[in-house]
Amino acid sequence: MADTPAHLDLWTAPHASGAVDATVTVPGSKSVTNRALVLAALASEPGWLRRPLRSRDTLLMAQALRTLGVGIEEGVGPDGTGEAWRVIPARLHGPAAVDVGNAGTVMRFLPPVAALADGEVRFDGDPRSYERPLHGVIDALRALGARIDDEGRGALPLTVHGAGALEGGPVEIDASSSSQFVSALLLSAPRFNQGVEVRHTGSRLPSMPHIRMTVDMLRAVGAQVDEPETGGEPDVWRVSPSALLGRDLTVEPDLSNAQPFLAAALVTGGRVVIPDWPERTTQPGDALREIFTAMGGSCELTEQGLVFSGTGAIHGIDVDLGEVGELTPGIAAVAALADSPSVLRGVAHLRLHETDRLAALTKEINGLGGDVTETADGLAIRPRPLRGGVFHTYDDHRMATAGAVIGLAVPGVEIENVATTAKTLPDFPAMWTGMLGLEPVGADRNA
Numbered sequence: 001m002a003d004t005p006a007h008l009d010l011w012t013a014p015h016a017s018g019a020v021d022a023t024v025t026v027p028g029s030k031s032v033t034n035r036a037l038v039l040a041a042l043a044s045e046p047g048w049l050r051r052p053l054r055s056r057d058t059l060l061m062a063q064a065l066r067t068l069g070v071g072i073e074e075g076v077g078p079d080g081t082g083e084a085w086r087v088i089p090a091r092l093h094g095p096a097a098v099d100v101g102n103a104g105t106v107m108r109f110l111p112p113v114a115a116l117a118d119g120e121v122r123f124d125g126d127p128r129s130y131e132r133p134l135h136g137v138i139d140a141l142r143a144l145g146a147r148i149d150d151e152g153r154g155a156l157p158l159t160v161h162g163a164g165a166l167e168g169g170p171v172e173i174d175a176s177s178s179s180q181f182v183s184a185l186l187l188s189a190p191r192f193n194q195g196v197e198v199r200h201t202g203s204r205l206p207s208m209p210h211i212r213m214t215v216d217m218l219r220a221v222g223a224q225v226d227e228p229e230t231g232g233e234p235d236v237w238r239v240s241p242s243a244l245l246g247r248d249l250t251v252e253p254d255l256s257n258a259q260p261f262l263a264a265a266l267v268t269g270g271r272v273v274i275p276d277w278p279e280r281t282t283q284p285g286d287a288l289r290e291i292f293t294a295m296g297g298s299c300e301l302t303e304q305g306l307v308f309s310g311t312g313a314i315h316g317i318d319v320d321l322g323e324v325g326e327l328t329p330g331i332a333a334v335a336a337l338a339d340s341p342s343v344l345r346g347v348a349h350l351r352l353h354e355t356d357r358l359a360a361l362t363k364e365i366n367g368l369g370g371d372v373t374e375t376a377d378g379l380a381i382r383p384r385p386l387r388g389g390v391f392h393t394y395d396d397h398r399m400a401t402a403g404a405v406i407g408l409a410v411p412g413v414e415i416e417n418v419a420t421t422a423k424t425l426p427d428f429p430a431m432w433t434g435m436l437g438l439e440p441v442g443a444d445r446n447a
C-alpha cells in the first residue's frame, strides 16, 4: 500500500481459493494453563501440567512464579509422552520482579500470590498494562491485609510488600470491568488465614464462564468453594482455608483460539475438524457451537472432535456476548461478511482489553470499506462489500486473527504485526496457511 509506513510489519492474509477442508490441532487453553500454574504453585505437593500452552502469556506466568521461588521444570510427562511441566511448590519469597506483559491473567492473578510471599514483589508490564483495570484486586488485597505501593495509581506498576501470609476474610469488589478480579482473589484464597468471601457489588459481571472455570479448578485441587451457581448467595463466593493437592492435569485445547479456524469453515463454506474438543467445559469458546450455527454453520461433536461445516451462507446475529467477550473480534469479522446486519451487545468492558477492541474493530473494518458503529456496549455491523488494505492490530492477538478471517474472503488484506498472536497462539500464521493447504498445519500439541 502506497501510504503504508515502512516500519509496519505486514503479513498478507491468504485469500481462500475454495472451501477449506482441514483438521486443526489447537494448542492448550491460556486460561486453564495460567490457573493451573497458580494452583500448582500454591499446592502442598508437586503436580503435573500436561499439554500446557506455551505462549507469551503462559511463559510470563511460569517465569513470574519461578522468580517467587516455585520450581517449574519443562519436559515430558510421567509416562514419557507429550509435553508436560512439573510444578514444584516452594516457600514464596521476594525480592522479585514480575513482568506481566499485557496478560490480564498474570497482572490480576499474581498480586494475591505475591501477598503470600516473604518480601517485596515489583510488578511491571507493557505500556497497555498500565491502562488495564486492576483497582479491584489492589483495593481488595488491601482490605484483606496486604501492603501495596501503587503511588495512588490504582494500576500498574506497583509493589506488593509480601508478609508471608494474608489474613483474608470478607471483601466487597466491583468486578464489572473484569471477571479476573474475582478469579484472582478466589485462586489464592485457600492459602489466606481465613480464606475469602468475595461479594461483587457492581451491576454487571462479565465472563461468568471464566469464574466457573476458576471454581471448578479450585475444587479439582481440593478447595472448598461456595458459590451462587450451586445454591450460594447471588454474587458471593466463599473459599475456605485449606491445603491444595498437587494434581496431574491435562490442559484442554484453547477453544477461543479454535475460533478463527471455525470461522474459516463458515466463511468459505468448508469443513474444519478440531480434535479433542471437550464434551463438557467451562471455556467460553464452547459457545461458538451455538453462535456460529446461528450464523449459518452446522456442527457435530464426534470421536474425531468437533466437526464444523459452513453451508455457504453467513447470517448476521443479534447477541449478548457479555459472558464470552473474548470471542467478539472473531464474531465481528464473520458478521462483516454476512448477508444481514448484526448487533453485538454486552461488551463495553472490551474497551479495556488488550486494546480498545470496540474502537479498533470499528476503525479497521471500516478501513476496508465496512460499515460498523460503536454502541454504548458493543457494535452494530452492517455488511458491505469490502476491499483489501492494511488491518492494524494494536498489539492485540484477536485483532490479528479477526483480520485473517476477513482476508479469506477479501483479497489484499494485510495484517500488521501478525506476530502479536504469540500472546496466546505463537504458531498462528503456519497453522493458518496449513489449514489452507499451503503448507502443513503447524500446531504441535505434543499429543
Ligand SMILES: O=C(O)C1=C[C@@H](OP(=O)(O)O)[C@@H](O)[C@H](O)C1
Pocket (backbone or CB within 6 Å): 030, 031, 032, 104, 105, 177, 178, 179, 180, 183, 206, 207, 210, 325, 326, 349
Ligand atoms: O480469567 C480469564 O482467563 C479470562 C477472563 C476474561 O477476562 P475479562 O472478564 O476481563 O473479560 C477473558 O476476556 C480473558 O481473555 C481471560
Ligand SMILES: C=C(OP(=O)(O)O)C(=O)O
Pocket (backbone or CB within 6 Å): 102, 103, 104, 105, 326, 353, 354, 398, 424
Ligand atoms: C482479554 C484477553 O486476555 P487477557 O487475559 O489479557 O485479559 C483475551 O485473550 O482476549
